[in-house]
Amino acid sequence: MEKIRIDKWLWAARFFKTRTLATQAVEAGRVKLNGEGCKPAKEVRMGDRLLVHIDELEWELDVLCLCDKRGNATAARSLYKESEQSLARRRAQLEERRMQLNPAAALKGQPTKKDRRRIRRFSESLE
Secondary structure, three states: OOOEEHHHHHHHOOOOOOHHHHHHHHHOOOEEEOOEEOOOOOEEOOOOEEEEEEOOEEEEEEEOOOOOOOOOHHHHHOOEEEOHHHHHHHHHHHHHHHHOOOHHHHOOOOOOHHHHHHHHHHHHHHO
16 A cells, blocks of 8 residues: 555544544644645655644654554554654643643533532531
C-alpha cells in the first residue's frame, strides 16, 4: 500500500472515533497535509506531515506507516510519530486544564455533588 485516503488514515490512527467525524474535521479545515488544507479524499503517503486540531489540542505528526483498518491503540500509535514540540505543547495544555480550580463551575443544569451538599447545609442551618 503506497497511499490511502486521509480520512481513512485518521480513523485508523484513532484520532477520530468514526470516519464520518474524520471527514468532517478535514472538510472544516482542522487537518492540514504538508502545511496545506485538503479534502477527505486526498491521499496520504509515508513521510507526509500532518497537523491535526481537535478541540484546543494540536498534533504535529509524521506519517510512518499506512493502514486502512482500525486496530488497537498500540498499533495505531505505530502509524505516526509526533514531534517533540507538539508533544510538549499538548502536555502543557493538558496540565493547564488539570490545574483549573473548578471544572464544573462552567456547567449549567443540575448542581454538582459538592453544590448539593452546600445547599443541604445551608437549608439545615435555616431551620
